[in-house]
Amino acid sequence: MHAQDMDALHLALVETLGEDCVSVDTSVADAHAGDWSDAPRMRPRMTLLPRTPEDVARALRVLAQHRQAVVVQGGLTGLAGGATPQAGEVALSLARVNAIESFDRIGGTLTVQAGLPLEQLQTFVEEEGWFFPLDLGARGTCQIGGNAATNAGGNRVIRFGTMRDLILGLEVALPDGTVLSMMNRVTKNTTGVDLKQLFIGSEGTLGVITRLVLKLEPMPSAANTALCAVASFDDAARLLKSLRARLASLSSFELMWQDFMSAAMDIAHLKAPFGDAYPVYVLVETLGEADDDRLALERSLEQMLEEGIVQDVIIAQTIEHAKQLWAYREAVGELLSKLKPHAAFDIGIPMERMERFVEAVRTSLAARFPQQTHLFFGHLGDGNLHVLSGPYAAASDLLEVEERVYATVKEAQGCISAEHGIGVIKAPFLHYSRSEPEIELMRKLKTLLDPTGILNAGRVTK
Structure with missing residues (x-):
């Protein structure tokens, strides 16, 4: 884009959003030059910081008119390079679009804007006696809209499903600025094609998620954690099947091979949990009623010990003890850096x-x-x-x-x-998971919804 065209774009965006929502400051650009991935960092041409969902749609309308490529950014915690700017792109940040709009305390639904950080959402509903099951290591920084755009999973998918399973409704700003409202608030809805599913997991390539209606769960009264040592992967699989049958409150089942466990202990300066080393370790969590769940977990693991499926086990006695057991699994962040x-x-x-x-x-x-x-x-x-x-x-x-x-x-x-997600880093390898007809259909959907190709171009499909 020539300087004259860039000046016209800047002027149009300032007129539309206000001067405080359009930045060409290099320090702001540096802060928006990349996500947590290894994709090469690049400053965006300018950074847009809209304050409302309506501002997002208005910004996209101007960008489409000027055929200006744009990358959508949430908390910048992605690991696939999807939020890292490419050459010549403008960055559209959802950080200010972060309000909690309404809360159905009877039905257990929450309507929020896309830029709300996950941890803030969790804290808010927990203070009201409700629970949002999605949990990630990046909880303090990642945003709920980005969680939806990548269909985030986390540690509790075994019980609650992925982000897709926690969303009742969405509002999306399409690349031309059209607002598509799908703000369903009920669990059962068979009124035609469930259009919101097009955007969940599409990594911002088809539209920008601006509002969400989320499904909550009653707040569990207690979490119970155990670390199990097993002799083989086969035994770990048998343990999983048994616990699924016995524990309705099973929420996490994390597997760590010995090589990972040794590396985690070394880098995080953790003591060996057991007297002996074992081929495989399993971290188990239940979420439910304090006394009943703990007793059920203890009885189940005692039975597994007697049957030889589990070789040794530690059941956390306190919240702090549980954090110590989770520390082995959460050492992954330090290992990634090392x-x-x-x-x-x-x-x-x-x-x-x-x-x-x-x-x-x-x-x-x-x-x-x-x-x-x-x-x-x-x-x-x-x-x-x-x-x-x-x-x-x-x-x-x-x-x-x-x-x-x-x-x-x-x-x-x-x-x-x-x-x-796929982002830019995994896009060259997508053919290992998706057939050419599938990839071609993705391209056709992209062309249908984003005919000028301005939105998150080059992500997912090339």
Whole structure:
């Protein structure tokens, strides 16, 4: 875009939004130059900071008229590069569009704007005796609109589902500025095609989510946490099946292989939880009634010990003790920093094929890259496996690792992204999970809703 055209765009946006909502300041641009991924940072041409959902739609209308490419930004906690500006793009931040609009305390629904941080939402409803189940390590920074745009998962999918399952209604600003209101507030609604599903998980490529109606759960009175040591993946799978049958309140089932556990203890300076080392560790959480749930968990794990499915177990006695058990799993943030430049995978693998997949990938990577660290962990209950491999000095090595892992994902009939999205980083590998007819249909939907191609271009599909 020529300087004259840029000046005209800037003037039009200032007239539409107000001067305080349009920034060309370099320090603001630097703050919006990238998300948490390894995608190369780039300053946006300007940064838009609208204050209302209506402002978002008005901004898009002006951008479409000027055919100006725009990247939508939430909390910038994404790991796939979807919110990192590309050359020549304007950044559209939802940070100020963050109001809680209405709360149905009887029906348990909450209407919010897209820029509301997840942790603020959680705190608000918990003070009112309700509970929003989605929980992520980035809870303090990530925004609820971004959670919807990427169909976030987190640790409690086994019981409550992904973000898709927690949304009743949406409002979306389309790329031409049209407002599409789908603010349904009831669970049962069979009035034609559920259009909101087009936008949940579409990573901002079809429209900008501006408002959401969320489904809440009654506030559980207690959480119970246990760390289990098991002799094999097969035993972990048997444990999961048994606990699902016995514990209606089972909310998390986190799997950590020995390599991950050792690395976590080392980097976070944690003590070994058991006297012996075991091949696999499982972190279990229940959310429900204090006495009943704890007794049910204790009895279930005692039975598993007697049957030899579990080799050893620690049940948290206090909230602080539970945090100590979760510290092993949450050391992943420090490991990600230590192993840079790394290849970090967020993949979905069918349960029956997960053990073979892990062994195949571990063997392949260890043989080809014996000097690197290769770690495995994940959410077993929903088939979401994470692989962390690094550090790698050469970009060609990183590419080879990605090709090896994604090719094995395809053989296992899994998916290359379970909860982080495709963004720009995984877009070249989308064919490992989606057929050409599927990708072509995605392109057609993109063209239908964004004919000028201004919105989050180059993300998901090339």
